Amino acid sequence: MSMPMHDCLIRMVEDDHPLEDYQSGIPRWCSGCGDNAVLAAVQRLCRDENLRPEKLAFVSGIGCASRFPHYMRTYGFHGIHGRALPIAEGVKMARPDLHVFVNTGDGDCCSIGAAHWLHAIRYNMNMTVVLHDNHVYGLTKKQVSPTSPKGLRSNTTPHGSYLDAMNPLTVTLGVTNVSFVAQAVDWIPEAVYAVIRAAYHHKGFSFVRIIQRCPEFLPTMWEPWLRDPEKTLLLEHEDGIAYSAGLQRIYKNRQAHDPSDIHRAREIASSIDPVPVGILYRDESVPCYEDVREAGKPRPIEMVKSGLEAELDKFTVWPDADETGRTA
Amino acid sequence: MNETLAPVREDETVEPSLPRGSLAKTAVTVLDECVVEIISDSGEGAQRCGQSLGAIAARMGNGVWTVEIIPAEIQPPARSVAGASGNRIRLGASRIANGGDGVDVVVAFNEQVLLGRVRAGELKPGCTIFLESMWRTHGDARIAAAYRETYEELVERGYLVVEVPFERLCKPVVPDPRRGKNMFVLGLLCSLFSFDLKLAREQVRLTFRKKSDTVVRANLALLEAGAAWAEDNLDVKYRIPAVRATEPQIVVNGNTSLALGVLASGMEICAMYPITPATSASHYLSEVFERVGGIVHQAEDEIAACTFAIGASYAGKCAVTITSGPGYSLKQEAIGLAVMCEIPLVVINVQRGGPSTGQPTKGEQGDLLTAIYGSHGDAPKVVMAASTIEDCFYSVITARKIAEAFNMVVVVLSDSNLATSQQPFPRPKFDEAWLAPPIDQSPVPFGTKPYDWNPDTGLIRRIVPGQPNGMHTITGLAHDRDSRVAYDPVINQEAIRARSLKLAALQKTLKAPPVFGDPEGDLLIVGWGSTRGAIEEAVTRARAEGLKVSSTHLHFLQPLQPGIREIMQRFGKVLCVEANWCDRPEDRLIDENNRRFSALAMMLRSRFLVDIDCWGEVMGQPIKPATIHDVIRARLA
Ligand SMILES: Cc1ncc(C[n+]2csc(CCOP(=O)(O)OP(=O)(O)O)c2C)c(N)n1
Numbered sequence: 001m002s003m004p005m006h007d008c009l010i011r012m013v014e015d016d017h018p019l020e021d022y023q024s025g026i027p028r029w030c031s032g033c034g035d036n037a038v039l040a041a042v043q044r045l046c047r048d049e050n051l052r053p054e055k056l057a058f059v060s061g062i063g064c065a066s067r068f069p070h071y072m073r074t075y076g077f078h079g080i081h082g083r084a085l086p087i088a089e090g091v092k093m094a095r096p097d098l099h100v101f102v103n104t105g106d107g108d109c110c111s112i113g114a115a116h117w118l119h120a121i122r123y124n125m126n127m128t129v130v131l132h133d134n135h136v137y138g139l140t141k142k143q144v145s146p147t148s149p150k151g152l153r154s155n156t157t158p159h160g161s162y163l164d165a166m167n168p169l170t171v172t173l174g175v176t177n178v179s180f181v182a183q184a185v186d187w188i189p190e191a192v193y194a195v196i197r198a199a200y201h202h203k204g205f206s207f208v209r210i211i212q213r214c215p216e217f218l219p220t221m222w223e224p225w226l227r228d229p230e231k232t233l234l235l236e237h238e239d240g241i242a243y244s245a246g247l248q249r250i251y252k253n254r255q256a257h258d259p260s261d262i263h264r265a266r267e268i269a270s271s272i273d274p275v276p277v278g279i280l281y282r283d284e285s286v287p288c289y290e291d292v293r294e295a296g297k298p299r300p301i302e303m304v305k306s307g308l309e310a311e312l313d314k315f316t317v318w319p320d321a322d323e324t325g326r327t328a
Numbered sequence: 329m330n331e332t333l334a335p336v337r338e339d340e341t342v343e344p345s346l347p348r349g350s351l352a353k354t355a356v357t358v359l360d361e362c363v364v365e366i367i368s369d370s371g372e373g374a375q376r377c378g379q380s381l382g383a384i385a386a387r388m389g390n391g392v393w394t395v396e397i398i399p400a401e402i403q404p405p406a407r408s409v410a411g412a413s414g415n416r417i418r419l420g421a422s423r424i425a426n427g428g429d430g431v432d433v434v435v436a437f438n439e440q441v442l443l444g445r446v447r448a449g450e451l452k453p454g455c456t457i458f459l460e461s462m463w464r465t466h467g468d469a470r471i472a473a474a475y476r477e478t479y480e481e482l483v484e485r486g487y488l489v490v491e492v493p494f495e496r497l498c499k500p501v502v503p504d505p506r507r508g509k510n511m512f513v514l515g516l517l518c519s520l521f522s523f524d525l526k527l528a529r530e531q532v533r534l535t536f537r538k539k540s541d542t543v544v545r546a547n548l549a550l551l552e553a554g555a556a557w558a559e560d561n562l563d564v565k566y567r568i569p570a571v572r573a574t575e576p577q578i579v580v581n582g583n584t585s586l587a588l589g590v591l592a593s594g595m596e597i598c599a600m601y602p603i604t605p606a607t608s609a610s611h612y613l614s615e616v617f618e619r620v621g622g623i624v625h626q627a628e629d630e631i632a633a634c635t636f637a638i639g640a641s642y643a644g645k646c647a648v649t650i651t652s653g654p655g656y657s658l659k660q661e662a663i664g665l666a667v668m669c670e671i672p673l674v675v676i677n678v679q680r681g682g683p684s685t686g687q688p689t690k691g692e693q694g695d696l697l698t699a700i701y702g703s704h705g706d707a708p709k710v711v712m713a714a715s716t717i718e719d720c721f722y723s724v725i726t727a728r729k730i731a732e733a734f735n736m737v738v739v740v741l742s743d744s745n746l747a748t749s750q751q752p753f754p755r756p757k758f759d760e761a762w763l764a765p766p767i768d769q770s771p772v773p774f775g776t777k778p779y780d781w782n783p784d785t786g787l788i789r790r791i792v793p794g795q796p797n798g799m800h801t802i803t804g805l806a807h808d809r810d811s812r813v814a815y816d817p818v819i820n821q822e823a824i825r826a827r828s829l830k831l832a833a834l835q836k837t838l839k840a841p842p843v844f845g846d847p848e849g850d851l852l853i854v855g856w857g858s859t860r861g862a863i864e865e866a867v868t869r870a871r872a873e874g875l876k877v878s879s880t881h882l883h884f885l886q887p888l889q890p891g892i893r894e895i896m897q898r899f900g901k902v903l904c905v906e907a908n909w910c911d912r913p914e915d916r917l918i919d920e921n922n923r924r925f926s927a928l929a930m931m932l933r934s935r936f937l938v939d940i941d942c943w944g945e946v947m948g949q950p951i952k953p954a955t956i957h958d959v960i961r962a963r964l965a
Pocket residue numbers: 062063064065066081104105106107108109132134136137138139140145661
């Protein structure tokens with residue numbers, strides 16, 4: 001997301017906000033839950049960008065991940081299951097001056113809210129969307145999700161789930177007007193921060209999938225990836241993310257990827273082993289729906305009045321004075 | 329009359345619906361009112377002819393009510409009984425508030441669509457029919473035969489059938505008479521009703537204002553040709569006394585009126601998903617909203633439309649979503665969210681026949697209880713119903729105000745009857761107070777709580793994103809005054825109490841509904857929504873016969889206006905009349921213990937503990953005054 005000029009000016013004269021200015025309450029996620037990593041990264045981003053808390057709106061659906069806004073000392077809208085995106089779109093359309101973030105789970109986004117997800121990509125409204133993909137329904141206690149690996153034993157698939165997992169990255173990359181897709185894994189905080197930061201700076205619908213561990217219901221799912229750094233593929237590019245020397249020492253499996261190359265992005269996106277981390281795709285040229293619709297345009301009373309009068313004129317039957325009372 | 333006119337039958341067993349002329353030119357017959365229909369295959373311009381006639385009559389100063397006759401299919405086969413498309417125009421010497429009973433004058437472009445109207449029982453016995461006669465000599469022998477057979481049947485039934493070769497008469501004037509004959513008919517009717525041709529010409533120019541000069545000239549020529557033909561060939565002329573309006577009036581249908589109300593209310597965002605019969609309101613709004621800085625967002629479905637509107641309302645000014653029955657059902661969960669979070673929202677439901685896909689183009693009032701009790705849990709919201717075309721406009725303005733003043737969801741109910749009917753009403757005079765004030769972006773005093781429910785009224789002061797120091801997260805979960813998720817059952821109950829109290833706070837500001845007729849009597853009819861015109865006309869007729877009947881019409885259904893109990897107490901019996909089903913006591917299985925009452929009756933019975941009776945009809949057509957008149961007579965027999 002880019003920032004309007006007047007915000008920048010105000011910020012120059014304003015005090016810096018410490019981290020605590022963005023923190024609210026004690027997260028009620030399980031210990032070790034990957035959602036904590038996202039929260040830490042987002043709060044850090046807000047501090048580093050020195051965002052004014054009242055200009056931030058975090059919108060979410062329902063699920064463990066969707067509790068996110070409660071832990072931000074900003075404006076937040078914890079909505080209903082699956083509908084975070086259309087709520088966020090309404091917020092953005094009414095208030096293009098707000099920075100809008102969306103936190104959504106894999107059930108929230110890819111199942112009940114799937115239709116909204118596809119259309120949100122197409123609208124390409126300027127917002128940062130974090131998909132907390134823990135590959136399971138957490139809040140409702142372990143049911144299969146669209147991103148669960150085939151064979152997952154869950155409470156609704158006690159003998160193993162029947163279908164192959166949906167890949168949110170390839171789906172997103174297949175939709176018209178896709179403008180930003182990135183991925184990170186919760187156990188590499190530096191990467192989580194870096195992709196969310198890049199998403200924030202992108203003007204458009206920035207879709208970030210965080211591979212999120214759910215120690216409560218899928219405690220071992222990502223063990224092999226944690227143990228073997230070769231199973232992680234860091235995407236690097238001068239136009240992408242630069243990783244610290246420390247990280248580069250651990251993760252040797254790196255590849256240059258130009259985020260403007262959508263074909264390569266789709267190939268990379270389809271891999272889970274190794275799991276790609278970094279910016280897969282970015283296109284700054286896609287127009288934002290709120291700009292196309294000229295949202296936030298000033299709307300003086302005079303404009304409403306003259307517009308209404310002009311419309312009423314179309315339908316008005318005027319009395320003509322000379323003929324008044326002509327008929328009996 | 330020339331050879332195109334059928335002779336008036338000598339042995340008139342059927343009384344003519346209107347005084348008929350003789351072959352000699354007669355003086356103008358003065359009528360108190362007249363119902364006209366113009367019907368055709370779709371695409372032949374009958375709608376445009378009817379609407380223009382209505383507008384000319386309004387300019388003349390006549391009372392007018394026009395109703396669209398819409399076939400269920402987009403392109404029904406030509407010359408089919410089910411394919412009738414067109415317009416009904418009821419003209420009167422004074423204000424007209426419904427489509428009336430039967431038709432006095434019909435213009436039909438083929439005999440099959442006419443048959444559709446005959447079978448639907450819409451024609452008054454002995455009415456006058458102007459029928460396109462080209463089918464009599466059609467090249468296809470079956471068509472010619474069908475025409476003649478129908479013609480004979482109609483004459484046999486006592487209708488005055490005037491055969492007119494419309495297309496042949498238009499041929500010298502325009503190259504495509506199939507599309508031009510509607511304006512010829514307009515000219516004919518203007519002559520028949522002694523309308524001022526100058527006003528008719530102005531109306532034609534207005535109707536075709538977006539078209540080229542050539543098109544305007546051709547249509548004016550058709551108008552003149554039709555009027556001239558009538559002057560030369562018809563032996564009757566009618567006049568309906570009129571009082572020229574001294575104030576400007578606007579002529580629109582209910583959906584346009586709703587959309588104008590959205591413009592005037594100061595709302596800025598309308599999120600919708602297309603559904604009949606609500607769509608035309610959004611069509612019109614899409615055309616004009618941007619000019620006043622508004623946005624119509626066609627969402628991917630109704631759930632998205634409603635949540636988009638909620639998001640917009642949350643962060644800015646109150647937004648609106650427009651829909652009809654099935655779409656209204658899809659919005660239910662989101663409406664509950666707006667109730668719980670106390671986000672202002674206007675939801676317009678232009679009702680159609682249901683359940684399910686039901687009768688998309690037909691009217692019913694079946695969503696009343698869904699509107700009041702819908703969503704899930706205890707979700708109090710305001711429900712209003714528009715009862716006239718004018719009401720559609722002002723209801724939206726009022727709804728926006730209430731939504732923002734009380735931070736509530738306000739549902740405005742209309743229906744397909746109002747949606748497509750036109751009636752002139754005084755041109756609204758713009759008032760700045762209609763508009764929503766700019767959103768508050770001032771810093772919030774420290775310690776202000778987002779849900780600081782007033783102990784008396786339940787009201788809160790809304791904090792809008794962007795206000796410094798006001799940061800909080802709203803949630804559909806039960807929450808406390810700080811908007812924090814509440815695990816404490818006491819707080820949950822406190823919040824439910826507060827949201828409930830708001831309805832009472834609103835109710836205290838409402839006025840008692842007016843009584844139409846005497847304030848006391850033997851029978852009180854209670855109605856709501858689009859049935860108003862028909863109910864009041866039926867009451868007027870019954871009162872003229874000496875029956876002691878009055879009516880009252882409810883604008884607010886939730887909360888109910890004050891004073892209703894007192895009004896009901898002054899009548900021997902109370903009867904709800906609505907376009908909703910209620911079990912018929914005469915059905916074998918129906919008794920006191922299982923009879924389903926109509927929606928309004930059910931509500932009033934439970935609120936007032938009064939034995940309120942009900943009558944309803946779900947025939948898809950607007951309920952006719954004569955039908956209600958019969959019901960009144962039966963109830964007072
Ligand atoms: C309409 C509706 N249906 C079902 C639910 C129950 N429900 C709440 S969260 C959830 C799934 C959450 O899974 P996900 O979106 O992956 O979030 P997570 O808890 O894993 O973070 C379900 C089914 C609901 N709240 N609302």
